Structures are given as structure tokens and as C-alpha cells.
Amino acid sequence: MSMPFYVSPEQLMKDxxxxxxxxxxxxxxxxxxxxxxxxxxxxxxxxRALHKISEIYxxxxxxxxxxxxxxxxxxxxxxxxxxxxxxxxxxxxxxxxGLANAYAQTLGTVxxxxxKPLEVELVVAQVGLTHELDQIYRLSYDGSVADEHGYVVxxxxxEHLGEVMEQGWxxxxxxxxxxTLVRTVLATPIGAxxxxxxxxQIPAAHLEVAVLDRTRxxxxxxxxxxxxxxxxxxxxx
Amino acid sequence: MADPTGKxxxxxxxxxxxxxxxxxxxxxxxxxxGSRPLPAGTVPVTPHATTIVAATFDGGVVMAGDRxxxxxxxxANREIEKVFAADDFSAVGIAGTxxxxxxxVRLFQLELEHYEKIEGTLLSLDGKxxxxxxxxxxxxxxxxxxxxVIPLFAGYDLDDGGGRIFSYDVTGGRYxxxxxxxxxxxxxxxxxALKKLWRPGMDAPAAVRVAVExxxxxxxxxxxxxxxxxxxxxxxxxxxxxxxxxxxxxDAELEAVVDAIxxxxxxxxxxxxxxxxxxxxxDLR
Numbered sequence: 001m002s003m004p005f006y007v008s009p010e011q012l013m014k015d016x017x018x019x020x021x022x023x024x025x026x027x028x029x030x031x032x033x034x035x036x037x038x039x040x041x042x043x044x045x046x047x048r049a050l051h052k053i054s055e056i057y058x059x060x061x062x063x064x065x066x067x068x069x070x071x072x073x074x075x076x077x078x079x080x081x082x083x084x085x086x087x088x089x090x091x092x093x094x095x096x097x098g099l100a101n102a103y104a105q106t107l108g109t110v111x112x113x114x115x116k117p118l119e120v121e122l123v124v125a126q127v128g129l130t131h132e133l134d135q136i137y138r139l140s141y142d143g144s145v146a147d148e149h150g151y152v153v154x155x156x157x158x159e160h161l162g163e164v165m166e167q168g169w170x171x172x173x174x175x176x177x178x179x180t181l182v183r184t185v186l187a188t189p190i191g192a193x194x195x196x197x198x199x200x201q202i203p204a205a206h207l208e209v210a211v212l213d214r215t216r217x218x219x220x221x222x223x224x225x226x227x228x229x230x231x232x233x234x235x236x237x
Numbered sequence: 238m239a240d241p242t243g244k245x246x247x248x249x250x251x252x253x254x255x256x257x258x259x260x261x262x263x264x265x266x267x268x269x270x271g272s273r274p275l276p277a278g279t280v281p282v283t284p285h286a287t288t289i290v291a292a293t294f295d296g297g298v299v300m301a302g303d304r305x306x307x308x309x310x311x312x313a314n315r316e317i318e319k320v321f322a323a324d325d326f327s328a329v330g331i332a333g334t335x336x337x338x339x340x341x342v343r344l345f346q347l348e349l350e351h352y353e354k355i356e357g358t359l360l361s362l363d364g365k366x367x368x369x370x371x372x373x374x375x376x377x378x379x380x381x382x383x384x385x386v387i388p389l390f391a392g393y394d395l396d397d398g399g400g401r402i403f404s405y406d407v408t409g410g411r412y413x414x415x416x417x418x419x420x421x422x423x424x425x426x427x428x429x430a431l432k433k434l435w436r437p438g439m440d441a442p443a444a445v446r447v448a449v450e451x452x453x454x455x456x457x458x459x460x461x462x463x464x465x466x467x468x469x470x471x472x473x474x475x476x477x478x479x480x481x482x483x484x485x486x487x488d489a490e491l492e493a494v495v496d497a498i499x500x501x502x503x504x505x506x507x508x509x510x511x512x513x514x515x516x517x518x519x520d521l522r
Contacts, residue, residue: 055354077249079354080260087257087347088268105244 016117020141023119024066029156031185032063032123033169034134034149035178038213038220039125042182045208048225053210055221057082057094059127061212065155066120066141074103074120096126100137100145108143117141121154127212127220131171153185164188176232179209179224183233204229257351258344258372270340271375280382284313286338288423288455288462289320289330291391291402292435293416294444297479298391298400300328301448303423303456304471305463306335315463320474322483324349327365327392328476332421334384337376341386345369362394366403366411374409389420393478400478423455423462430454441477445486449473449494453502465495 030043030052041053041063052071053063056078064071078099086094103122111117122139136148151169153162168181186207187200209224216222224232240246248264258269266272284306291300302319305312313335320330321342329345331338348368352360360368369390376386390403402414417435419427430451439447449465452473456464465472472491477484 049357051357054357073250073252076252076355077245079351080249080257080264081245083257083347083351083354084261084264087343101243102245105240105242106250109242109244 016111017142020111020117020119024121024141024155025157027065027155029153029158029161029186030063030065030123031151031153031161031165031182032125032136033151033165033178033182034131034136034171035175036131036172037175037215038127038211039134039136040175040178040182040209040211041125042179042186042207042209044186044202044206046206051208053208055219056099056124057086058091058218059212059220060094060096060099061125061210061221063123063125064120066118070118071120071122074106074118074122077106078103078124096124096135096137100124100139103139104143104145106143107139107141111142123152123154125212127214129214161185161188175211179229179232180235183207204233255352255355256368257348269344269375270337271378275378275382280384282309283384284308284317284335285461286317286319286332286335286421288419288421288427288452288459289332289389290419290424290427290431290448290451290455291330291389291414291417292431292444292448293400293402294439294441296399297393297441297477298328298402299441299444299448299475299477300330300389300391301445301452301473301475302330303452303463303473304466305461307461310460312463315466315469316471318474320476321346322476322485323365323390323392324353324359325482326359326395326478327362327390328478328483329369330389330420331386332389332424333386337379337384338386338388341372341376341388345372348372359395361396362392362401365392366390369403370405370409370411373405373407377408380407387420389418391478393480395480398480419451419455421462423452423459426458427451427455441479445475445477445490446494446498448475449491450498453498465499467495467499
């Protein structure tokens with residue numbers, strides 16, 4: 001009878017985490033940032049059909065990085081969760097915290113029990129009546145949850161882009177200001193020290209942008225594309 | 238059926254359907270009206286919703302419903318709403334067992350929104366109409382117990398342009414109606430009125446007036462249909478669907494329409510009564 005090699009739990013978890021982290025870092029970053037009237041989501045994504053950002057419920061949106069088939073499955077589960085909850089109780093009883101919990105439990109269970117962790121990182125965001133009531137949850141491949149304020153950068157060179165974002169972002173920016181900043185951040189090359197050193201310009205058509213706009217009634221989610229996005233990204237004269 | 242660990246139950250993570258009802262059928266069928274086991278016996282008298290009218294006009298479609306729910310000969314509710322936005326480009330009105338009909342509308346609204354969120358695109362108008370057909374068919378067992386739900390569906394066809402109307406029977410049969418249609422207990426009278434009032438090429442305000450007037454006619458002759466209530470200011474629910482989307486006609490506009498119809502009818506009735514002199518009522522002579 002062959003004896004399996006002994007692998008310490010620490011090593012096992014570390015290997016899995018490294019595996020998931022590598023997968024997530026391979027893709028392009030997604031930036032989620034609050035602005036005065038809501039929360040903006042943006043990523044560099046030339047595809048018009050395979051979205052990384054989508055609507056979950058009236059005031060809740062979802063953004064993901066990593067393997068498409070894995071986060072797409074989680075997105076659909078989230079829509080089903082929210083719709084079922086809203087149908088069983090009331091639309092106002094669906095909130096991002098409950099959804100983030102379900103995601104965390106699912107990711108955590110897969111990380112510890114399945115043969116391969118999910119190579120995804122998610123943001124679940126809910127827009128509130130005021131800026132203070134906005135909720136942004138960041139979920140990692142291992143099921144850990146972070147309650148974020150202001151902005152989140154995940155996937156790709158997340159750590160580096162986060163530093164650039166930190167220099168530019170402040171509370172109460174307008175949508176146009178936030179989107180201009182995010183475009184600059186997404187285009188920051190690896191190793192550049194600040195946003196100013198940026199030579200690359202991402203065309204608006206290659207950006208996937210959506211907002212949760214708190215001023216809209218009921219369904220707050222809206223995709224921004226075409227002339228509307230061009231206008232927002234054009235510097236005011 | 239929540240998972241005790243708090244993670245998503247298996248059905249949530251099963252890829253495949255973009256239909257909320259199909260998902261419910263797999264995950265928790267008791268939440269679907271047609272999937273609950275029916276006990277033996279007859280159902281006691283329950284509130285019934287009555288007359289819905291719909292008419293096309295140049296660039297869209299109008300749908301209107303009265304505000305009365307009846308339970309036998311009693312008025313169960315005088316402010317019930319029976320015309321709803323199914324999504325941004327369609328409206329659904331209901332006649333029949335009120336409780337089930339409202340449940341069905343909620344499910345239908347969710348079905349369309351769920352599809353839109355999962356697929357990232359709107360269903361075609363025919364697709365929506367067929368989906369409603371399937372849901373009505375699922376209700377056949379209840380209909381045989383006397384709990385029938387008869388919807389009227391109307392929407393703006395974004396592919397072809399223009400408003401379209403669909404009617405249904407309890408077996409889920411779907412029939413496209415042209416120009417105008419009406420369902421419910423007062424529909425016989427409303428249809429008569431629509432035939433005389435409807436004109437091709439009407440604009441939206443004219444169509445709203447025709448819809449309200451046909452409801453007034455239905456309420457005149459059908460006890461289960463409520464007319465506009467000028468004392469409590471309860472007006473029919475009237476909505477238009479155009480390329481610009483679903484729009485519920487505001488109360489102020491409806492009040493003006495109702496007042497205009499009432500003024501015209503009062504004048505005509507007074508003139509007629511004046512012309513044929515004294516009324517003899519039920520005198521035995």
C-alpha cells in the first residue's frame with residue numbers, strides 16, 4: 001500500500017492561495033470608486049458582450065476579476081439569490097451584506113474543500129440614500145470579506161494601481177472626475193511612480209463602465225457607453 | 238430552503254436557465270402558484286378582478302383597468318390596481334381571481350427582469366407574450382377549481398415598432414389582437430364601446446380617452462366593474478407604452494378626461510330626457 005506524502009495544512013493553503021492569486025493577477029484590473037451621486041465601476045474590456053460588471057438588484061451591482069466562467073456562475077447565483085429574496089419578502093429586504101455573506105461562504109467552502117480554489121475576486125456594492133450609506137464589499141478567493149470605503153482596485157496590478165488611485169481619489173468627486181481618474185489609473189504602466197507619468201490613453205470604446213446612480217428611481221444600475229461616455233471623459237473646456 | 242452554512246444552495250450555482258420560474262421549479266416549486274398540491278373541495282368566494290381594456294394608437298398602445306374587485310355581489314375592494322408595468326416596454330392587466338392574478342403578475346415582472354439581468358438583453362415582445370402563456374398554462378389546475386386568471390398583455394415592439402396586444406385563455410392559448418381588446422366581466426360592453434369609439438391613427442391622449450370611456454360604458458352595465466369615483470377621486474389605472482417606455486397616466490390628466498366624458502354624457506342625457514318628457518318608471522297601468 002502506498003502512503004501519501006504528508007503535506008502540512010499551512011503549505012496546502014499557501015499553495016492554493018498562490019495558485020488563485022496568480023490566476024487573478026493575470027487579468028486586467030477593475031476599479032470601483034464612489035462619486036458624489038453614486039458608485040462607478042470601470043475596467044478595460046474590449047468585449048461588448050462578456051461583462052465583468054453587472055446588475056444584481058435595484059441598488060446592488062457586481063464586479064469581478066479572474067476566470068470568466070467562474071465569476072459568471074457566481075454572478076448568476078447572486079441574481080437568483082437577490083430575486084428570490086425580493087420575491088419571498090420585499091424588494092427593500094434585499095441588501096448587499098446578505099449577498100456578500102453568501103458569496104463569502106461559497107468562496108470559503110470551495111477554497112477549503114474542493115480540489116481547486118475559485119480564481120476570482122469580487123466586489124458587491126450597494127448604493128445608499130447618501131454617500132455615508134453606500135456599502136462596498138470586497139471578496140477574495142478564500143472567502144475573506146473586506147468592508148471598503150471610497151474605492152477598490154482588484155485584479156491585475158491591483159496593489160500598484162491602488163497606490164495611484166489613492167493619490168487622486170477624494171470624497172465628493174463628480175462622475176466625470178472619477179471616470180477621468182479611473183481611466184488614467186487603468187492605463188498606468190507597471191513600475192510608473194504616479195499617474196502623471198502616464199503616456200497611454202485607453203480609448204473610451206475599450207472601457208466597460210457602469211454606475212449605480214442613487215438619483216435614479218428603483219433600478220439604479222446603468223451602463224455608460226458611446227457618446228455619453230465620450231462626453232464624460234472629455235475634459236471640460 | 239436556505240443552506241445551513243449560508244453558502245449558495247446547489248441550484249443557485251447550476252448553470253443553464255435564464256428563467257426565474259424554471260429556477261424556482263427546480264429549487265422551491267411550492268413558490269409557484271401552479272405547483273402547489275390542491276386539496277379536495279371547492280374554494281370559497283374570493284375577490285375577483287374585472288374589466289381591462291387595451292387599444293393601439295399611432296406609436297404605441299394604451300391599457301386601462303377599473304378599480305373594483307368583487308366577491309360575489311359584494312365589492313371587496315374599490316381601489317385595487319389591475320394594470321401593471323411588466324417591464325419598461327410592456328404592460329399587463331389582469332382579470333379573474335385577484336390573489337392569484339397579482340401573484341402571477343409579480344412572478345411575470347420578475348421573470349422579465351431576471352432574464353434581462355442574466356442575459357444582458359431584453360426579451361422580444363413575442364418572447365414575453367409566450368412566457369406569460371406558459372405561466373397561465375401552469376395555472377390550469379387552479380383554473381379548473383374555479384380560480385382562473387385571464388391576463389391581457391400589451392407592449393411596444395422594439396423590433397417592428399408599434400404597439401401590439403395579446404389575449405389569453407385559461408389553457409394558455411395566446412391570441413394576438415389587432416386594434417383593441419378587452420377582458421373581464423365588463424368586456425362585452427367595453428368591446429362594444431371600443432368598436433364605436435376607436436379610430437385608426439389616433440394619438441395617445443385620444444386613445445386614453447377612448448379607453449376610459451369604454452370603461453365608463455362597461456361600468457354602466459356591469460355591476461362588477463367600477464366607474465370613475467368622483468367623490469373619492471379614484472380613477473381607472475391607465476398606462477401607455479410607446480418607444481419612450483411605460484408611462485402611467487397621472488391622476489390630474491385622468492380627472493380632466495373623466496370630467497370631459499361626464500360633462501358630455503350629462504348634457505346628452507338631459508337633452509334626451511327633456512325631449513321625451515315625463516318618465517313613467519314602473520307604474521302599473
